[in-house]
Amino acid sequence: MIFLKNDKKILSQEDRIDNFRELLDRSVRRYGEREAFILKINHKEPAEYRRIIYKEFREEVDRLGTALTELGLKGAKIGVIGENRYEWCLSYLAVTCGCGVIVPIDKELHADEVAMILNQSEAEVLIFSGKIFDKNLQDALKLNDTVRILICMDEERHEAENKEYFTIGELLQRGAQLLENGDRSYLDAEIDSHAMSVLLFTSGTTGVAKGVMLSQRNICADIESVTQCLDNDCTDSVLSILPIHHTYECTCDFLEILYMGARIAFCDGLRYIAKNVQEYQPTILMLVPLIIENVYSKIMKQASSNPVKRVAFRCMLWTSGGLQHIGFKNAGRKMFRQVHETLGGRLRLIIAGAAAMNPKISKDMNRMGFKLRQGYGLTECSPILCVSRDTGNADASVGPAMPRIEVKIVNQDKDGRGEIVARGENIMLGYYRDPEATAAVLKEDGWFYTGDRGYMDKYGRVYITGRIKNMIVNKTGKNIYPEELEEKLMKIPYILECVVWGDDDAKEDDTVICATIVPKEEVITEKTRLSMEDTQGIHDLIWKEVKKVNKGLPTYKKIQRLVIRREEFEKTTTKKIKRYLSNITKFLTSGDGNDSGSSGKAV
Incomplete structure (x- = not known):
């Protein structure tokens, strides 16, 4: 195996970190007076901002962590759910730098899924954003019997039957007072860098949730490696867009950025990306x-x-x-x-x-x-x-x-x-x-x-x-990988999304390769005279292009059936299609995708 020898940085012993406390210590030592976060505190024009330097962030981590420890949460599983925001980051590090195990939860999950994660992880605490304390989250708590403390990231208060209730603001004040009185239970807490510190439930595109146990050393090792590969430093700034509960965003756009001493801003939502990149200039x-x-x-x-x-x-x-x-x-x-x-x-x-x-x-x-x-x-x-x-x-x-x-x-x-x-x-x-x-x-x-x-x-x-797991095996033992065919189909300008799958067809006595297509409405209406209601016309238009793709494929890989779907596929929060919801036979048509074309049906 030959490796490319072009990694940018050589890490010194001082750059090595085993846990998140060491990460924060290093960043405060090097970048204490630099901006760690820029927060929009007023969305009305002209917007108002709060700028938080590394030294201030570290102080707030210690205050919140001290308050959580005083509540008897040493070693507890603590869930955190909400949009990308400063208080999410603060909670994550306050828990992991000497208190307990953090359990990040996707804010887009349904009530039963949130409840499953809380129950399976045995979370005693849930830190949440006031913006999502709606019926969904309330229903999740009704299905859970482990959470005894609720902590709101905002100052507002919500009905919380039979549970202790705090806001992060209250706990920051409480922690500051405890520290002033000499409480060092959190500051002096030993961190086992190799023990489970982060518990992430991931289902990806398969639909089966599993709890992934990560240690702080696991994540710190990855941060060190990423840092060696990328040309970034303390003069950089990022705009946090992807869901922060996901490890890609959390490790690379939060923890690694703090390690580098750069600045983090938070996107107001996918609709505001264009506005926010102008605003924060990442x-x-x-x-x-x-x-x-x-x-x-x-x-x-x-x-x-x-x-x-x-x-x-x-x-x-x-x-x-x-x-x-x-x-x-x-x-x-x-x-x-x-x-x-x-x-x-x-x-x-x-x-x-x-x-x-x-x-x-x-x-x-x-x-x-x-x-x-x-x-x-x-x-x-x-x-x-x-x-x-x-x-x-x-x-x-x-x-x-x-x-x-x-x-x-x-x-x-x-x-x-x-x-x-x-x-x-x-x-x-x-x-x-x-x-x-x-x-x-x-x-x-x-x-x-x-x-x-x-x-x-x-x-x-x-x-x-x-x-x-997505591999299709036909009756002769040939393997077909859907992603390979999907990559080719996505080059067709009329296709927005597609899923390739196999159907065991008794009539054909073999596995038929099928493609469910979501048309790209904007391109179709611009380049053709077709109406989106003309399902057959759209089917014929796309099938003509699919036949061109088929010409470059061996017989066993050729797409034989085409289905037109009007709605986009359901996706994970990192925008991957949930194949286990998409690959279902009700999307099949009775038509055959031979050279004469096939009939299509919108679903």
């Missing part, structure tokens, strides 16, 4: 491909408003790529200055994670002068395993393994494709109270079996081709 954005693709689509739409502009823009992309190739690294930034201004004017680095990135979009964004880097990982890996670097990139690759992490491909087929496995200090402790599930993926020699299929080139760069 230098780094951590995103999922779907958001990047939406940004790219808007850029290209504006650049293609007439044929002359479209050709000129394409020529500029080609020219910028050539100039970058011969060493003019800032060519894209200068040539596409207007594009950069629409994204705040300071954005230089975009990290794409949590799903596959379209290689063409990656290449074009890099040519526009944005460093678009791809990462790959799983919650069980704290989460990052691989990330592309400044040099030696391949647009379709997620890059080589990060420093001090081993990645290899096992059970390879004749093309060198197999399961991706990884080993390193960042790998989870196991699944909570589920030794069988743990043993199935985490072997005694430390190798974690990701369940992802891919391959590695001679430079050690990793390519993801799909999930092994």
Whole structure:
């Protein structure tokens, strides 16, 4: 295996951290007077902001942690649920720097799912945002018998039957008084860096929730490795957009940013990304491909408003790529200055994670002068395993393994494709109270079996081709990976989303490859005369393009049935399609996708 030797930083002994308290100590020592957070406290124009320096943040962590300890919560499981905000970050570190185990919860979950996590984790406390204390959260608490204390991130009070109730503001005051009186129970608490400190319940796209146990050393090891791979420092600023309960956002856009001494601002919501990037002018954005693709689509739409502009823009992309190739690294930034201004004017680095990135979009964004880097990982890996670097990139690759992490491909087929496995200090402790599930993926020699299929080139760069669990096997034993076909289908301009799946057809006596398609309404209405109510016309339009894709596929991989779906697929909070909800036979049509076409039905 050959690794790319272009990792930016060498970590000194002082840079090594085993736990979050050491992370905060280091950041306060180095960046104490620098801004850690900028908070919008008044959304009316002109907006008002609160700026919090590292030293102040550390003081508030100690105050809240001291108050929680005084409530008898040492070692307790403490849930936290809410939107991306300062109080979420404060709660996370106050719990983990000497009090208990944090249990981050997705605010978009239904009441029964929230209750399941609270019950399964045996959470004694729930820290929540007042914005989501609605019927859903109240119903979740009715289904739970473990939570005895509620803590609101806001100053408002809610009905909380048979539970102690506090606000974070009250606890900060209480903790300050305790510290002033000499209470050092929290400050002097020993932290076991290798014990479970974070308990994350992840179902991903499979629908089966599992509790992932992470230690502080797991996460700190990942932070150290990410830092060596990325060109960021204390002069940077980020806009926190993705759900912060997710390890990708929490590790990379919160903890690693604090480690670097940079500044964090919080997005007001997906609808406000364009406004917020102008407002906060971030230098780094951590995103999922779907958001990047939406940004790219808007850029290209504006650049293609007439044929002359479209050709000129394409020529500029080609020219910028050539100039970058011969060493003019800032060519894209200068040539596409207007594009950069629409994204705040300071954005230089975009990290794409949590799903596959379209290689063409990656290449074009890099040519526009944005460093678009791809990462790959799983919650069980704290989460990052691989990330592309400044040099030696391949647009379709997620890059080589990060420093001090081993990645290899096992059970390879004749093309060198197999399961991706990884080993390193960042790998989870196991699944909570589920030794069988743990043993199935985490072997005694430390190798974690990701369940992802891919391959590695001679430079050690990793390519993801799909999930092994999604694999379709036909009657002759041929393997078909839906993600491979979906990538090809998504190049059709009329398709917004798609899911490829297999149906065991008794008539055909084989597994039929099917594709459920969500049409891209904007493109169809702009480029054709079709109405979105003309289901058959849309089906025929897309089927014509699918047949072109089929020409480049072996017979057993050809898409034989096409279904038109009007509603977008349900997704996880990191914008992955929930395949277990999408891959159902009611979306099938009776038509056959042969050369004469097939009938379609909107569902």
